[in-house]
Amino acid sequence: MGTFLGWSITRPSNFAKFAVLAVASVALIIADARHRHVAIAVDGAMARIAYPLQVLAAWPATTVEGVWHDMRTNTRLRHENDRLTRDNRLLQAAVTRLGALSAEVQRLRKILKAPPLPGYRETLAGILGVSSGPFTRELTLDEGRPQHVYVGQPVIDAHGIVGQIIKVGPDTSRVMLVTDPNSGVPVVSQRNGLRAIVFGTGSLRRLKVPYLPMTADIRAGDILVSSGLGGVFPAGYPVAKVERVISDPNEAFLTVTARPLAQLNHHTDVVLLWPLSRTARTHHG
Amino acid sequence: MDNLTARQIATIAATFAVAILLGVMPTPGYAALLRPDWVAIVLVYWCIAIPDRIGIGIAWLIGLLLDGLYGSLLGEQALAKAFLAYLALRFYLRLRIFPRWQQAVAIGLLIAASDVVVLMTKSLVHGNTPIWGDTVPMMINVVLWPFLFPLLREVRRRAKIS
Numbered sequence: 001m002g003t004f005l006g007w008s009i010t011r012p013s014n015f016a017k018f019a020v021l022a023v024a025s026v027a028l029i030i031a032d033a034r035h036r037h038v039a040i041a042v043d044g045a046m047a048r049i050a051y052p053l054q055v056l057a058a059w060p061a062t063t064v065e066g067v068w069h070d071m072r073t074n075t076r077l078r079h080e081n082d083r084l085t086r087d088n089r090l091l092q093a094a095v096t097r098l099g100a101l102s103a104e105v106q107r108l109r110k111i112l113k114a115p116p117l118p119g120y121r122e123t124l125a126g127i128l129g130v131s132s133g134p135f136t137r138e139l140t141l142d143e144g145r146p147q148h149v150y151v152g153q154p155v156i157d158a159h160g161i162v163g164q165i166i167k168v169g170p171d172t173s174r175v176m177l178v179t180d181p182n183s184g185v186p187v188v189s190q191r192n193g194l195r196a197i198v199f200g201t202g203s204l205r206r207l208k209v210p211y212l213p214m215t216a217d218i219r220a221g222d223i224l225v226s227s228g229l230g231g232v233f234p235a236g237y238p239v240a241k242v243e244r245v246i247s248d249p250n251e252a253f254l255t256v257t258a259r260p261l262a263q264l265n266h267h268t269d270v271v272l273l274w275p276l277s278r279t280a281r282t283h284h285g
Numbered sequence: 286m287d288n289l290t291a292r293q294i295a296t297i298a299a300t301f302a303v304a305i306l307l308g309v310m311p312t313p314g315y316a317a318l319l320r321p322d323w324v325a326i327v328l329v330y331w332c333i334a335i336p337d338r339i340g341i342g343i344a345w346l347i348g349l350l351l352d353g354l355y356g357s358l359l360g361e362q363a364l365a366k367a368f369l370a371y372l373a374l375r376f377y378l379r380l381r382i383f384p385r386w387q388q389a390v391a392i393g394l395l396i397a398a399s400d401v402v403v404l405m406t407k408s409l410v411h412g413n414t415p416i417w418g419d420t421v422p423m424m425i426n427v428v429l430w431p432f433l434f435p436l437l438r439e440v441r442r443r444a445k446i447s
Contacts, residue, residue, distance in 0.1 A: 014340065014341060014371055014374050014375065015371070017340070017341045017342060017371075018341050018367055018368065018370075018371040021341060021342070021345045021363070021364075021367045022364055022367060022368070024345075024360070024363075025345070025348075025360040025361075025363045025364035025367065026360065026364065027360070028359045028360030028363065029358050029359065029360040029361060029364070029406060029410065031359070031360075032358050032359040032360065033358060033410045049350070049353060053305065053306065053309065053354060054309060054354070056306065057306045057309045057310040058310070060310065061310065129309060134320070134322060134355075134400065134403065134422060135400075135403060135404060135407060135413075135415070135419050136355070136357065136407075137318075138356070140356070167356060174356050181411070181412065181413050181414060182411055182412070182413070201416075202413060202414060202416050203416060203418070
């Protein structure tokens with residue numbers, strides 16, 4: 001009694017315990033990787049528990065940054081104030097002269113004011129965490145399902161494409177960076193329209209552009225912009241700058257490395273894009 | 286060998302909570318890649334100190350919580366942490382009598398072994414290739430142990446956990 005195949009059930013050995021839990025882990029891993037819908041309930045519950053912890057963990061960093069920022073701003077403001085008072089007297093005179101021009105400028109600006117990316121709606125999203133675990137480089141954003149974030153949604157910053165949404169939770173979402181080994185972005189070279197795909201390498205500073213024939217016209221300094229071919233990223237937005245092109249006669253293709261243009265290391269906010277066609281669908285049925 | 290009081294359980298839970306918070310706290314840029322595995326260090330400490338209280342089951346549950354926090358594949362951290370606890374329980378008598386630095390290296394190796402499990406799962410499921418930078422946190426674990434050990438021992442003595 002109390003044994004199974006000679007193993008004690010009431011007081012299992014460490015090895016027996018580990019064996020059972022290892023099997024359970026592998027089952028969970030397979031369930032998560034193969035049948036997302038099975039694991040999604042457990043995952044959602046975990047994400048709910050995790051959200052307050054994430055916010056709590058982000059708190060010291062934001063506070064310290066805030067205080068540091070305030071202190072620096074204070075000294076800078078005092079110097080600036082002196083300088084500005086002087087400048088102000090000079091500028092007062094200029095303003096009177098420029099008053100007439102201002103009305104015209106305002107009229108022109110209205111004409112010029114077009115959305116930065118036609119066909120897309122934009123929202124600023126805050127970044128909660130940078131790497132979401134050991135050996136991964138993902139961003140965690142503070143926007144989730146209630147904000148209509150969806151899987152496959154493009155994420156950009158002021159300099160280039162950051163990545164795409166791969167997971168949407170109740171309060172957060174995760175971004176796969178363009179530097180992720182699983183990420184591939186269809187691009188064209190801005191100089192000559194050469195088509196290529198940019199893959200991540202796992203390093204935040206390096207991308208690779210494989211499968212380019214030896215005769216392809218590509219050189220260091222070329223800017224690669226998204227081609228929009230995959231249907232995920234907006235066309236014409238910068239992705240990477242070619243750093244090195246190595247032509248090795250022993251290889252079938254060129255070895256091309258590039259640097260991502262988005263500032264993947266310095267983010268506090270990124271921009272989420274919604275194609276307008278999709279927005280219309282979500283809001284009208 | 287009496288049962289732990291609620292206060293003592295809370296103390297142990299608090300050390301894990303702090304370790305988890307340190308583990309998910311956002312750090313600027315490259316510091317994130319230098320982050321030691323706080324949870325693993327705390328887990329190994331308790332496994333060595335009170336092996337009949339903290340073991341493979343608790344390690345597995347903590348790993349599962351980490352999977353939720355990291356957003357990694359469910360079961361990935363759970364498997365690694367259970368494996369780590371198993372290794373720690375297997376060697377705890379030897380680890381206790383090692384001199385501090387030797388202890389640090391040995392425990393660093395155990396944690397590295399459990400990290401290899403994580404890297405293997407990642408490369409099996411996602412096809413991620415590990416890069417050299419992945420070994421940096423493993424070395425930081427070794428450097429950190431001689432400083433964290435006295436701290437955790439102090440916590441344990443004050444809470445009279447034995």
